Amino acid sequence: MKINYPKLQKKLNIKFKNINLLIQSLTHKSFNPSENNEKIEFLGDRILGLVIAQKLLKIYPDEKEGILDKKFASLVNKKTCLEVAKAIELEKYIKTFNPKNKIIKIEDKIISDSCEALMGAIYLDKGLNIAEKVILKLWSSHIEKSVVTQIDAKTKLQELALKKFKKLPTYKVISNTGPRHKPIFKVGVKLPNTKFFISSGKSKKDAEQNAAIECLKNIN
Numbered sequence: 001m002k003i004n005y006p007k008l009q010k011k012l013n014i015k016f017k018n019i020n021l022l023i024q025s026l027t028h029k030s031f032n033p034s035e036n037n038e039k040i041e042f043l044g045d046r047i048l049g050l051v052i053a054q055k056l057l058k059i060y061p062d063e064k065e066g067i068l069d070k071k072f073a074s075l076v077n078k079k080t081c082l083e084v085a086k087a088i089e090l091e092k093y094i095k096t097f098n099p100k101n102k103i104i105k106i107e108d109k110i111i112s113d114s115c116e117a118l119m120g121a122i123y124l125d126k127g128l129n130i131a132e133k134v135i136l137k138l139w140s141s142h143i144e145k146s147v148v149t150q151i152d153a154k155t156k157l158q159e160l161a162l163k164k165f166k167k168l169p170t171y172k173v174i175s176n177t178g179p180r181h182k183p184i185f186k187v188g189v190k191l192p193n194t195k196f197f198i199s200s201g202k203s204k205k206d207a208e209q210n211a212a213i214e215c216l217k218n219i220n
Helices: 005-012 019-025 038-059 065-076 078-087 108-126 128-138 140-148 153-165 204-219
Strands: 170-177 184-190 197-201
Touching: 005 019, 019 038, 019 108, 038 065, 038 108, 038 128, 038 140, 065 078, 065 140, 078 108, 078 140, 108 128, 128 140, 153 204, 170 204, 184 204, 197 204
Parallel strands: none
Antiparallel strands: 170 184, 184 197
8 A cells, every 4th residue: 555655744844854754653563674764753752852842941941841841741742642643643644564455443542652753754864943833733732731731639638748747648449349340430539638639430539539639629
């Protein structure tokens, strides 16, 4: 199956001087063990991190480092890279081992890794300024969402407990009911000078978050 690289370049609004860089960035090691995208992915990961970190510092000049770190992690992780890749249908341009030339489903990890490699290839071919423009355009909706990213309730409660009491909150599973495929966890949390604040959730993690929210509401 012939891959339409010009169509991808049109989506990115760039034209590669060295088309082989683009091809290599989208070639998985299963297709070509020697000429593949592993090293370009390594570079692309760093370029993506640099661009996103600079953008966050520009948007949030007065934000605490801990908050920036959380926003940064949510923007450069594999899940977000996969969502960005899916938005431009990057899977259509990736070469993987396929001896019978059938239509196959490419693994999510390969797609997200290829997205990072693509950013590395753009940097190598077009330089940092163009790579920055492409990244900020592709990640724009995710960057906008980062505005509402908050520290989760468990983290807030932990910070408060360490500051006031030099101790961590105590969590306790009260019950685990319901069928195995649809459990309901009830969890309590307390600080050294409080009662247990209890809440429930579909998982232990969710229940702990909800209990932390209840605790924060009452002690604030």
